[in-house]
Amino acid sequence: MHGLQNLTNEQYHAAAGISKSKLDAFAISPLNYWDQHINPDREPREYKHCFAVGDGTHKLVLEPGTFEQTYAVGFDKSNYPTALNTTDQIKVALNERGIAARGSKPELIRALKNDGYNGLIMADLEQQHNETMKGRIAIPAADYKNMTSMLKAINNHHTAGGLLEGATTEESFFVTDSNGVLRKCRTDAISANGRVVIDLKSTDDVSEFGFGRTIAKYRYHVQAAWYLDILKMLYGSDAPDTFAFIPAQKMRPYDVAVHVLTEAQIEIGRQCYMRELDRLIECQQTNVWHGKDGGIILVPSLPNWL
Numbered sequence: 001m002h003g004l005q006n007l008t009n010e011q012y013h014a015a016a017g018i019s020k021s022k023l024d025a026f027a028i029s030p031l032n033y034w035d036q037h038i039n040p041d042r043e044p045r046e047y048k049h050c051f052a053v054g055d056g057t058h059k060l061v062l063e064p065g066t067f068e069q070t071y072a073v074g075f076d077k078s079n080y081p082t083a084l085n086t087t088d089q090i091k092v093a094l095n096e097r098g099i100a101a102r103g104s105k106p107e108l109i110r111a112l113k114n115d116g117y118n119g120l121i122m123a124d125l126e127q128q129h130n131e132t133m134k135g136r137i138a139i140p141a142a143d144y145k146n147m148t149s150m151l152k153a154i155n156n157h158h159t160a161g162g163l164l165e166g167a168t169t170e171e172s173f174f175v176t177d178s179n180g181v182l183r184k185c186r187t188d189a190i191s192a193n194g195r196v197v198i199d200l201k202s203t204d205d206v207s208e209f210g211f212g213r214t215i216a217k218y219r220y221h222v223q224a225a226w227y228l229d230i231l232k233m234l235y236g237s238d239a240p241d242t243f244a245f246i247p248a249q250k251m252r253p254y255d256v257a258v259h260v261l262t263e264a265q266i267e268i269g270r271q272c273y274m275r276e277l278d279r280l281i282e283c284q285q286t287n288v289w290h291g292k293d294g295g296i297i298l299v300p301s302l303p304n305w306l
Contacts, residue, residue: 166192
C-alpha cells in the first residue's frame with residue numbers, strides 16, 4: 001500500500017498499517033494494543049449503536065446519496081397514532097365485534113383480521129416496514145431526525161458549509177516512513193483548494209473550552225499531526241498544511257463551529273505520537289507488551305484529599 005488508495009471504510013480498517021486509532025490503543029498500554037490487534041484469541045469488535053449513528057451522519061454530510069445503501073430509518077410508531085398497538089387496545093376492538101379476546105397478542109391480531117378488520121395494526125405496519133429495509137442497518141427515527149438537523153445546521157453555518165463545498169471526501173492514504181512503519185489515515189474531507197484537512201465530529205459542546213476538552217480527551221490533536229504528516233510525506237509542499245474540525249451538536253439547537261488547530265497544538269500531538277511510535281517499534285522488536293505498570297513495581301499515587 002502506498003499513496004491514495006480507493007478503499008471502502010471497511011477495507012481501509014482491515015488493511016495493514018498503523019492508524020491513529022491503533023496509537024490510541026497503544027497509548028492506554030502496550031498490553032491493550034496487543035490484546036486488540038495481535039492477540040490470536042482476541043474477541044471481535046463489539047458492535048455499538050453509536051458507531052452506526054456516527055458513520056450514518058458522516059455519510060449524510062460527506063457522501064450524499066450513500067446513506068441509503070447501508071442504513072434505513074427504523075419504524076416510527078408516532079406516524080400512526082390511530083393504529084392498534086397494545087394488547088388491551090386489540091382486546092377492546094375484539095369485544096366491540098363480539099369476539100372472545102383470549103390468547104397471545106399474535107393470536108388476538110389473527111382473530112381480529114379473520115373477522116374482516118381492515119384498520120391499522122401496529123405490528124403489521126412494523127413488519128411491512130422491516131421488509132423494506134432489505135438487510136440494511138436500522139437507524140432509530142429520533143436519531144435520524146437529529147442527523148438530518150445536524151446536516152442542515154452544517155450547510156447553513158457561516159464557514160462549515162463553504163469549507164466542505166467541493167471537498168474530496170473519505171480518502172485512504174498509506175505511506176512507509178523512514179523507520180519502515182506503514183502509516184495510514186482516512187480523511188473525512190480535504191478542501192477544494194487542497195490546503196485544509198477537515199474532520200467532522202458530533203459532540204455536546206462546540207465552544208472553545210468545551211470542544212477543547214474533547215480534543216484533549218480523544219487525542220484529536222494527535223490525529224491532526226498524524227494525518228498532516230502522512231500527507232506531507234506523500235505530497236511534500238503540495239500537501240494540506242491546516243487541520244480544521246467541524247464539531248456539530250448532536251441535539252437541539254444543533255450548534256456548529258469550526259476549530260482550526262495552531263501549529264503549537266499540532267506539534268504537541270506530533271510529540272505524543274512520535275513517542276508512542278518509538279515505544280511501539282520497541283515492543284514489536286522485543287515482543288514484550290507490558291500493561292500500565294510498564295514492567296516495574298509501582299508506588300500508588302494517593303488522592304490529594306487523603
